[in-house]
Amino acid sequence: MSEHADLLVIGAGPGGYTAAFRAADLGRKVMLVDSRPTLGGVCLNVGCIPSKALLHVAGLIDNAAEGASHGVSFGAPQIDIDAVRKWKESVVSRLTGGLAGLAKRRKVATVQGTARFTGPHEVQVTTPDGSRRIGFDQAIIAVGSSPIWLPFLPDDPRIFDSTGALELKSVPPRLLILGGGIIGLEMAQVYHAMGSRITVAERMGQIIPGADADIVKPLMSRLKARYEAIHLETSVTAVAAGEVLTASLENANGMWQAEFDAVLVAVGRRPNGAELGAGTAGVTVTGHGFIPLDSQMRTGQKHIFAIGDVVGQPMLAHKATHEAKVAAEVACGHSAAFEPRCIPSVAYTDPEIAWAGLTETQAKAEGRKVKTATFPWAASGRALSMGRGEGLSKLVLDPDTGRILGAAIVGANAGELIASACHAIEMGSDAADLALTIHPHPTLSETLGFAAEAFEGTLTDL
DSSP states (O other): OOEEEEEEEEOOSHHHHHHHHHHHHTTOOEEEEESSSSSSHHHHHHSHHHHHHHHHHHHHHHHHHHGGGGTOOOOOOOOOHHHHHHHHHHHHHHHHHHHHHHHHHTTOEEEESEEEEEETTEEEEEETTEEEEEEEEEEEEOOOEEEOOOTTSOOOTTEEOHHHHHHOOOOOSEEEEEOOSHHHHHHHHHHHHHTOEEEEEOSSSSSSTTSOHHHHHHHHHHHHHHSSEEESSOEEEEEEESSSEEEEEEETTEEEEEEESEEEEOSOEEEOGGGSOGGGGTOOOOTTSOOOOOTTOBOSSTTEEEOGGGGOSOOOHHHHHHHHHHHHHHHTTOOOOOOOSOOOEEEOSSSEEEEEEOOHHHHHHHTOOOEEEEEEGGGOHHHHHTTOTTOEEEEEEOTTTOBEEEEEEEETTHHHHHHHHHHHHHTTOBHHHHHTSOOOSSOSTHHHHHHHHHHHTOOOOO
16 A cells, blocks of 8 residues: 555545644644645635636626716726636635645645545545555545536537636627526626626526525516526426527426527536445445435544535535534544534625525424514615615524524625624524624614514614
């Protein structure tokens, strides 16, 4: 056996590198394996980070266009797509380069290659320079997920997934997006700002299906006014490639065809658990590709852990990083467990949507008795001064104790604002705790306090 690691981490996304760095900080000899030449996984290389860089550019364009309603007009934007792409790549390079430095400082050995288990204490890694056998005492699986592809789609460069969309090779005049979830709508925002006419086809009855309908409504209203069409409860059954792409769509009203210049496939992601040969190591992988485990992130093999997308929903980087620290600490002999009360989700659309904990929809489905309290941003001085009074802050509470069970926000910077609600849920706070917390005025953050006051019956701002 040519090489050996105390702890082998397979996958260098946010979960993988966090696990590797935490274990190294605790004194463990760590080796980190990933198929990409740079660390950071999907999130930093072709996911969270490049998409936010492009969304920032889209926001600049949209804000400039909306300035006219506030008395400030600009000329039509001059978009240099090569410069935009360079900006996105510079952000990615800075972060991935920083990770390489952090790994070197911690003496974490990195290997570029694809790992497959050959036994409970060994993997074979296929690298650009050949095959390497690596033995380990313990391992953490952090191999993430991949975009789902629809089998009926033809092989055509004009049809791409989120990775292809982020390359920003061109701006198609008409773009069809399959899927009205977070990834699809974020990319829709980027391409619309760049000049594409957008059509969205979503199989469910609303966009952002995981969020409550009242939270989604302001976003839906804004997008309907901007995009060519948003088709709900609609399936795309075929795409024919010719001079243009002809899509066949179907819903309760019938079937029709429409022509597009490009198609973005954003119908979800699937875990990569089946690609590891994990069964050879005695690790169970479900038919859907997930790896079952306990609260200490242990698989059926107690010396092998798993974290991130490959262990279940929600597939979010911040979930993976917290799971990573638990796995690393348990592997190093510490007492730890992953038992969060809430995991926030954020759609970086315009307006943003964020939610955490129990949703009203979930409560109804489970037959749980809850009470909701909301505060409309149309009564927020800060929101109105920004020209964004369409927002809403919402709490889901236990009607008997007033305990905060969930929260949701739609509006500018919702992704930043949801953190205080997450803290309240984790601490077991009730509405009075939040209402009596003095929030600065005028801010968007005080709308959560106002929602709590609405539950308490002390609200004077409505």
